Amino acid sequence: MSAVSWHPDGLLPDFAQARFERWWGMDGAWVEEKNQRRGGESGVKRLQPLQPGKPPLYSKRQVGHIFRSLRHPLGLPTVLREEQALIACEQLGVPVPKRVFCAARKHGGQWQALLITEELSGFVSLDDWYANHSAVLSHARRQAVLRRLALVLRRLHRGKRQHGSLYSKHIYVSLSGAQPQIALLDLEKSRCRLLRRQAMQHDMEQFYRRRGAMPQADWDYLLHCYCDSQLERGVVGDAY
Numbered sequence: 001m002s003a004v005s006w007h008p009d010g011l012l013p014d015f016a017q018a019r020f021e022r023w024w025g026m027d028g029a030w031v032e033e034k035n036q037r038r039g040g041e042s043g044v045k046r047l048q049p050l051q052p053g054k055p056p057l058y059s060k061r062q063v064g065h066i067f068r069s070l071r072h073p074l075g076l077p078t079v080l081r082e083e084q085a086l087i088a089c090e091q092l093g094v095p096v097p098k099r100v101f102c103a104a105r106k107h108g109g110q111w112q113a114l115l116i117t118e119e120l121s122g123f124v125s126l127d128d129w130y131a132n133h134s135a136v137l138s139h140a141r142r143q144a145v146l147r148r149l150a151l152v153l154r155r156l157h158r159g160k161r162q163h164g165s166l167y168s169k170h171i172y173v174s175l176s177g178a179q180p181q182i183a184l185l186d187l188e189k190s191r192c193r194l195l196r197r198q199a200m201q202h203d204m205e206q207f208y209r210r211r212g213a214m215p216q217a218d219w220d221y222l223l224h225c226y227c228d229s230q231l232e233r234g235v236v237g238d239a240y
Helices: 014-024 078-092 126-132 139-158 196-209 216-226 231-235
Strands: 029-037 040-047 057-063 099-107 110-118 123-125 171-174 181-184
Touching: 014 099, 014 110, 040 110, 057 078, 078 099, 078 110, 078 139, 123 126, 126 171, 139 171, 139 181, 139 196, 139 216, 139 231, 196 216
Parallel strands: none
Antiparallel strands: 029 040, 040 057, 057 110, 099 110, 123 171, 171 181
């Protein structure tokens, strides 16, 4: 998929306008009800697969939901920043939901924006993993999941990329493969930092506070792995 489609004046090319209209008109069940903030509203719908055998989709829909920066003092939809974060994570080797479509336009003088991504099939949130799965795993397999999480966070921060909303509910674990897999969600607040240390310090302090049911012993092991200079070599081929 190409990068985001938008123009400062809010006009889309005809081909992008047609695609936007099609995605905007798709019906689905709200999985995150529209919330009012940032001068507008934002919510997430779950859409049916476009083809048999394909995963379901998630549609983040925004109206007037913007962020401002020195580069964009008048504001842009936050999904455009999230799209750039997803692209950056892909380049860093950090697993994130697969992008399908992202675009923004002005309608009646107000921004409308869409971000369509594929569902992470076979993944559960870290919260759900601790509630329903981690207790039945051996100590070694449980530690394998934590090592993989440490590796993903190391890759993110090595690229000077800050997640910005690193809560346990935004970290997803796959239990279905031969090796544990970790993916990150909700990168709406993600941004680049000047120094790797800044990204690491912000995210790890935030994650410690919002780690959910993760016990202190697991946090200590995660931090030990994160600081291990041999982590990448040790995780390759880590059996689950």
